[in-house]
Amino acid sequence: MPIKIVDLFAGPGGLGEGFSALSKGKIFKILISAEMESSAHETLRLRSFFRLIHDDPKAIANYYAFCNGEAEYPFNIQSQAAWDESGLEARQLTLGDPTDNAILDSVLDAKLPVNDKWVLIGGPPCQAYSLVGRSRNIGTADYRPENDHRHFLYREYLRIIRDRRPQVFVMENVKGILSSKVGGKKIFQDILRDLSDPDGVFGESRVTPGYRIHSLVTSTFYESGMNPTDIDPRDFIVRSEEFGIPQARHRVILLGVRTDIKANFTRLMAQPKISVREVLCDLPPLRSRISKCKDTSDEWAAAVKTHLVELAEDAQQKDMKSLAASLRQSAMSVRTGLQWGALRFPRKKIIEIEPHAATWYLDSKLKFWLNHEARSHMTSDLRRYGYAATYAALHGHSPKGHAEFSLAGLAPNHENWESGKFSDRFRVQRFDAPATTVTSHIAKDGHYFIHPDPTQCRSLTVREAARLQTFPDNYFFQGNRTQQYHQVGNAVPPRLAIMIAKIVSEILV
Structure with missing residues (x-):
């Protein structure tokens, strides 16, 4: 027992x-x-239900139909009793x-x-x-x-x-x-x-x-x-x-x-130690959306390239030759045709993932990547994200404060920007190291959780944050995207x- x-x-x-x-x-x-x-x-109950029916082929098929967008609900008549039981296990209660x-x-x-x-x-x-x-x-x-x-x-x-x-x-x-x-x-x-x-x-x-x-x-x-x-x-x-x-x-x-x-x-x-690269390498690349501007894949790519080229020119003028070369390389690598993902984003190509991670994360029954959707960013933040990710790849650490955000157009509109209070305002997760702490703050903005690939120029998705928190891919987070981020950030791995x-x-x- x-x-x-x-x-x-x-x-x-x-x-x-x-x-x-x-x-x-x-x-x-x-x-x-x-x-x-x-x-x-809702997430808690759905996972309880998953555990209850995991060894029942007919019942679990309907769970995957729900994950794959083929069913409105995760249960059917045959699994109604298990769904009811999950509601008795996972309770919405306010202690106190x-x-x-x-x-x-x-x-x-x-x-x-x-x-x-x-x-x-x-x-x-x-x-x-x-x-x-x-x-x-x-x-x-x-x-x-x-x-x-x-x-x-x-x-x-x-x-x-x-x-x-x-x-x-x-x-x-x-x-x-x-x-x-x-x-x-x-x-x-x-x-x-x-x-x-x-x-x-x-x-x-x-x-x-x-x-x-x-x-x-x-x-x-x-x-x-x-x-x-x-x-x-x-x-x-x-x-x-x-x-x-x-x-x-x-x-x-x-x-x-x-x-x-x-x-x-x-x-x-x-x-x-396990690096960011080892657990994110197989997830498909996405682009951010552009907020408050016309948003197409071509418009996004053009905006990112323009920002990176301008930054490269400024770095060259300031005799930062290695940084200028890296920024130009990032600009040339920006791709058109990237999508921004979705709550259910189609799985088209399976990339090799580290063996230690594959057995825990992957689920061959999923036809979609769940909760893999990029948020929107202002074009000024696209400039900062592309710069920060390029800088981190070159120097091995995320740029800090006004001294390392010294190129044109990078300083945010903060009165105390040069006081040192905002030295970690923008933080890149490095490919070759463990991530920094995933917290519920990720729900507010992506500045602390910038994707390490400068050509994607965005913050982490819920699924990427969940991977860093070691949630399996078949763990389906419910609610809107802000709520999903909160759930992942507050969880125990x-x-x-x-x-x-x-x-x-x-x-x-």
């Missing part, structure tokens, strides 16, 4: 996907997953809302017997903890962190731990949680105290075992009675690129093990989640 998983603040389901994928679902099975945002919940809390509690009361082995996974929303979120909050005149409910959503997670006592829990959050303060106190220290002794948080004396909070990468742990200032909180940071994830995603991940259970496990093992699930299985199996 698989060990039950309860997934809170699930997003589109990256963490749960990893647990479900370990040994093809034979070790762990999601009992319930909870997500409040409607489009993420009394009605939704009651729904969650009723499911756990009915389906989690006291002596069952089970695991709680997930992480509270991170806006209040993230450095970007905190800087934005500082600009709000009446903002007080102690009054921000997002700081305390982890207590909904904690309430389940106190009341249900899972053998193990996994809690993930942004690195900014380590330095975030409420009322002048570091919130991470309080979180360690709370999670290790959930009874004490609610003013109750402890009559049941507490938890030891382990790092996944070092021998560091915390348990009730220890002084949290005696440990280095950075020991709880997992740097994903060190473990074969094609992205430098640094997150705090806490492994809580009940103190009456032996926590013998092998920590995450370093793996070779499923390939990393599998490694975490393996650690949990060592403890419980």
Whole structure:
């Protein structure tokens, strides 16, 4: 019997996907997953349905018909029962809302017997903890962190731990949680105290075992009675690129093990780094669209070529000969006839992909690339993107700030552009290195996520971001494109989640 998983603040389901994928679902099975945002919940439910019907040839055929645009819905009469079951597993719930809390509690009361082995996974929303979120909050005149409910959503997670006592829990959050303060106190220290002794948080004396909070990468742990200032909180940071994830995603991940259970496990093992090229090389090239101007393939190509030629001439005049030559080469390589992609973009040619990646990402039943659609950019940004990608290919790093954006027409209209505050305003993902962190900010604009090919002159698509997050190609993100970007940016990489699930299985199996 698989060990039950309860997934809170699930997003589109990256963490749960990893647990479900370990040994093809034979070790762990999601009992319930909870997500409040409607489009993420749609994605979550669709993936739950996919897992339920995966081994049923007739039912799974209709899922692929939906992905391939041949059916309006992913289910039919024969798979209606599985679709209904997926709605019972993947719930749209707002934790902290009394009605939704009651729904969650009723499911756990009915389906989690006291002596069952089970695991709680997930992480509270991170806006209040993230450095970007905190800087934005500082600009709000009446903002007080102690009054921000997002700081305390982890207590909904904690309430389940106190009341249900899972053998193990996994809690993930942004690195900014380590330095975030409420009322002048570091919130991470309080979180360690709370999670290790959930009874004490609610003013109750402890009559049941507490938890030891382990790092996944070092021998560091915390348990009730220890002084949290005696440990280095950075020991709880997992740097994903060190473990074969094609992205430098640094997150705090806490492994809580009940103190009456032996926590013998092998920590995450370093793996070779995976580059952007290795996971994006087989996706078809696209062009961006041009916003606020006439938009055809020819008009786009002409605009990009003009920008690159002008920049090459300016670089030549400023005695930047290597850069000028690279910009001219980029201009000559710009192609006409490129499309901008689509929610379902036809698969015409299959390019070789690295063997380690092919078995995880590819699905021969898909006739389309899903969620592979370029966004529109202003022509001024086409100039910056083409320049930045060319510069990065030449110098091995993304250009920073006004000093490296010194050619004509590159400076954005910011009063403080030369102050250094916007040094990373435009960031290229390099082909030969892991990507920088894919975050939900990718939904706002593409400036931090410029495609490394200057002849495509655009930001990453949802599918490319999903590849960097290690979602399989048959993971179909629902909602509009902005919502899809949010889902991908907020998720835990499923390939990393599998490694975490393996650690949990060592403890419980």
